[in-house]
Amino acid sequence: MNRKMTRLALAASLATMAFGAHAQKAEVIHWWTSGGESAAVQELANAYKAAGGTWVDNAVAGGEQARSAAVNRIVGGNPSTAAQFNTSQQFHDVIKNGLLNNVDEVAKKNNWDKMLPAPILNAIRINGHYYAVPVNIHMPAWFWYSKAAFAKAGITAEPKTPDEFFATLDKLKAAGVTPVAFGGQPWQEKIVFDALLAHIGGSELYMKVYKDRDQKAIQSEAFKNVMNSFKKLKAYTDPGAPNRNWNDATAMVISGKAGVQIMGDWAKGEFQAAKQTAGKEFGCFPGFGPKSPYILAGDVFVFPKTNNAEAIKAQQLLAATFTAPATQVAFNNKKGSIPIRTDVDAKAMDLCAQTGLTVMKDSSRHLPNPEALVSPDVNGAMQDVITKFWNTNQSTDDAVKAMSVAIKG
Amino acid sequence: MHRRPRWLRHWVVYLALLPMAATVLFAYVGTVGWSVRVSMSSSRMLPIPDFIGLAQYEKLFNSERWMLSLHNVVLFGVVFIVACLVLGFLLAVFIDQQVRAEGVLRTVFLYPYAMSFVATGLVWQWVLNPELGLQASIRRLGFSDFTFDWIVSQDMVMYAIALAAVWQASGLVMALMLAGLRGIDTSLWNAARIDGIPRWRYYLSIVLPMLGPSFGTAIVLLSVSVVKVYDVVVAMTQGGPGLASEVPGKFIMDNLFQRANLGLASAASTVLLITVLALVMPLRYARWRAARQAPAGH
Numbered sequence: 001m002n003r004k005m006t007r008l009a010l011a012a013s014l015a016t017m018a019f020g021a022h023a024q025k026a027e028v029i030h031w032w033t034s035g036g037e038s039a040a041v042q043e044l045a046n047a048y049k050a051a052g053g054t055w056v057d058n059a060v061a062g063g064e065q066a067r068s069a070a071v072n073r074i075v076g077g078n079p080s081t082a083a084q085f086n087t088s089q090q091f092h093d094v095i096k097n098g099l100l101n102n103v104d105e106v107a108k109k110n111n112w113d114k115m116l117p118a119p120i121l122n123a124i125r126i127n128g129h130y131y132a133v134p135v136n137i138h139m140p141a142w143f144w145y146s147k148a149a150f151a152k153a154g155i156t157a158e159p160k161t162p163d164e165f166f167a168t169l170d171k172l173k174a175a176g177v178t179p180v181a182f183g184g185q186p187w188q189e190k191i192v193f194d195a196l197l198a199h200i201g202g203s204e205l206y207m208k209v210y211k212d213r214d215q216k217a218i219q220s221e222a223f224k225n226v227m228n229s230f231k232k233l234k235a236y237t238d239p240g241a242p243n244r245n246w247n248d249a250t251a252m253v254i255s256g257k258a259g260v261q262i263m264g265d266w267a268k269g270e271f272q273a274a275k276q277t278a279g280k281e282f283g284c285f286p287g288f289g290p291k292s293p294y295i296l297a298g299d300v301f302v303f304p305k306t307n308n309a310e311a312i313k314a315q316q317l318l319a320a321t322f323t324a325p326a327t328q329v330a331f332n333n334k335k336g337s338i339p340i341r342t343d344v345d346a347k348a349m350d351l352c353a354q355t356g357l358t359v360m361k362d363s364s365r366h367l368p369n370p371e372a373l374v375s376p377d378v379n380g381a382m383q384d385v386i387t388k389f390w391n392t393n394q395s396t397d398d399a400v401k402a403m404s405v406a407i408k409g
Numbered sequence: 410m411h412r413r414p415r416w417l418r419h420w421v422v423y424l425a426l427l428p429m430a431a432t433v434l435f436a437y438v439g440t441v442g443w444s445v446r447v448s449m450s451s452s453r454m455l456p457i458p459d460f461i462g463l464a465q466y467e468k469l470f471n472s473e474r475w476m477l478s479l480h481n482v483v484l485f486g487v488v489f490i491v492a493c494l495v496l497g498f499l500l501a502v503f504i505d506q507q508v509r510a511e512g513v514l515r516t517v518f519l520y521p522y523a524m525s526f527v528a529t530g531l532v533w534q535w536v537l538n539p540e541l542g543l544q545a546s547i548r549r550l551g552f553s554d555f556t557f558d559w560i561v562s563q564d565m566v567m568y569a570i571a572l573a574a575v576w577q578a579s580g581l582v583m584a585l586m587l588a589g590l591r592g593i594d595t596s597l598w599n600a601a602r603i604d605g606i607p608r609w610r611y612y613l614s615i616v617l618p619m620l621g622p623s624f625g626t627a628i629v630l631l632s633v634s635v636v637k638v639y640d641v642v643v644a645m646t647q648g649g650p651g652l653a654s655e656v657p658g659k660f661i662m663d664n665l666f667q668r669a670n671l672g673l674a675s676a677a678s679t680v681l682l683i684t685v686l687a688l689v690m691p692l693r694y695a696r697w698r699a700a701r702q703a704p705a706g707h
Contacts (some may be wrong), residue, residue: 008493014516014602030608064666064667065666068666071454071455075456076453088569090454090669093453093454093455093669094454097455098481099455117447183651184561184649184650186647186648186649186651186652210588238540238559239539239540240538240539240540240541240561240563241561242560242561242646242649243534243538243560243645243647243649243650244644245559280643285492375453375669376454376667376668376669376670377453377669377670379668380663380664380667380668380670384474387649387651387652388651388652389650390651390652391563391649391650392563
């Protein structure tokens with residue numbers, strides 16, 4: 001046996017020792033089934049395999065279905081190794097019932113407290129324990145615009161204030177373009193409302209409403225102004241907006257039929273599929289002006305309770321590989337989101353993702369997403385209020401009253 | 410001759426029914442009981458075995474969205490059932506006129522019923538979309554004032570959904586009616602013809618009353634689909650615009666999965682169950698009385 005062979009054998013045996021006698025089998029439930037999404041989750045799987053684990057893929061179409069499949073298996077006593085949830089309170093009930101394992105060891109070793117932005121950290125660290133591993137950051141309140149439509153309307157610069165934004169919409173309207181590509185479904189209406197609450201109402205009002213559930217903030221003129229601005233947008237949408245899917249709305253921006261869409265960064269996938277490049281055919285800005293808040297949403301994986309030592313090792317290996325810088329870049333480039341950490345190589349990312357990463361470095365701009373601050377139930381009740389306000393002739397005062405009831409839960 | 414007791418003669422039958430009885434007991438009665446139990450707990454994402462009385466029901470009936478969904482399902486039910494019965498009956502009468510290619514027509518009319526609404530709902534969504542579908546096409550033909558925007562209108566959207574649902578289910582009613590029509594003795598028609606009774610009168614006064622059982626079956630089947638109406642709404646409007654086409658089925662599913670609100674969803678299901686029982690019980694009672702009064706030995 002020559003020396004090279006010996007070294008190889010030694011390395012191999014060391015590797016097996018490090019990862020236990022068997023390759024750690026991890027069954028992962030997730031809902032990433034579309035083309036781009038499954039390419040992205042493949043990156044996670046590859047990283048896990050490279051670290052010596054065995055990946056058992058369990059893709060369930062649809063977020064709700066995947067989450068209920070995961071919860072059913074947990075309750076039924078046959079949990080998967082890991083399961084996907086959103087960066088929100090969706091999994092807090094499961095924690096309260098003591099059905100999740102924590103990954104404190106990995107978190108301490110990799111210094112998550114320093115590495116992760118506070119809104120993400122607060123969503124996964126409950127009573128001092130780390131119950132989930134974040135894998136990406138989605139910003140649900142980006143503004144996407146068609147450069148062709150802007151040129152047609154003679155608009156040269158991105159709006160820097162709410163007033164400039166409405167002036168831009170007026171110009172688009174005058175030029176015969178649908179100013180706002182709007183998807184009239186309750187969840188999309190809520191996204192637009194939250195964007196205006198953050199960008200017009202400001203971070204402070206946003207946190208008072210969602211975190212403190214401050215009744216005074218909801219009764220304030222500033223909040224009413226946000227409601228009125230939201231309703232004002234309706235005049236800039238087309239008659240086909242009700243019930244429209246988000247990607248059909250994005251298609252209107254892609255074709256230049258509409259000017260602006262307010263939507264999460266997953267819309268970028270549609271532009272890419274239409275062979276458009278950020279900065280060339282379409283533009284993106286995360287809010288008005290250089291200090292605009294940046295709402296942090298995204299996906300996490302949680303680790304159902306088990307006493308099986310092998311499974312626990314697999315869970316910890318998953319947590320460590322998912323957060324490694326190289327995995328983060330490879331995964332997020334395909335997913336369209338941005339990494340959970342800023343110490344990564346941004347060269348391979350597109351313009352919008354680079355903008356996002358730059359914003360991420362300024363922690364004063366960070367805002368948690370609404371679902372990380374209120375329960376799914378309260379969030380749903382608020383969504384009902386907003387969709388009613390948008391779709392009927394309800395007065396602002398009545399909507400504000402309904403909102404103050406909804407937020408009590 | 411000595412007769413064995415009745416239960417002994419039938420023991421094989423009872424044995425064969427045992428799996429069915431067990432299924433009914435555990436899978437139906439058991440889960441219903443479980444739902445009722447959960448509806449009186451504060452369960453959110455996971456079932457919790459505490460007891461909070463009727464608080465979930467109170468919350469439910471204070472919910473504007475639930476009340477709206479009840480209102481919508483009643484409106485939808487009336488429009489849908491009446492339209493299906495009228496249309497289905499007329500189609501059956503039409504086919505019964507010894508038309509050529511009856512088989513082809515029958516298949517064409519029944520075809521929508523075989524299709525999933527998840528697929529066809531999307532098509533209906535496009536057809537009714539004012540920017541893409543019917544309204545836009547007719548406007549392009551020169552009728553620039555033509556308006557058909559039910560699906561985006563707060564007041565009309567339930568009619569738009571009923572329209573698509575009628576399109577799907579009237580073929581089924583036609584098949585049931587046609588079977589009923591074929592069961593009517595042709596000598597009746599001959600007798601009516603000799604008496605000089607016009608055709609419309611023959612159908613109205615003789616055929617229609619004789620189709621009672623067919624109508625009964627059709628109404629039961631249609632009522633069931635009214636109570637569980639869900640897929641057509643999700644496929645066409647997802648409950649929108651706003652909350653305008655909300656239905657109880659969707660309310661339950663949303664609270665069950667999206668909003669992690671097991672208790673409230675179970676309360677809503679229980680209310681739905683009680684409603685169905687309230688509707689079905691009188692019907693069962695009427696049938697039972699009719700059966701008792703019918704001459705024995707038939």
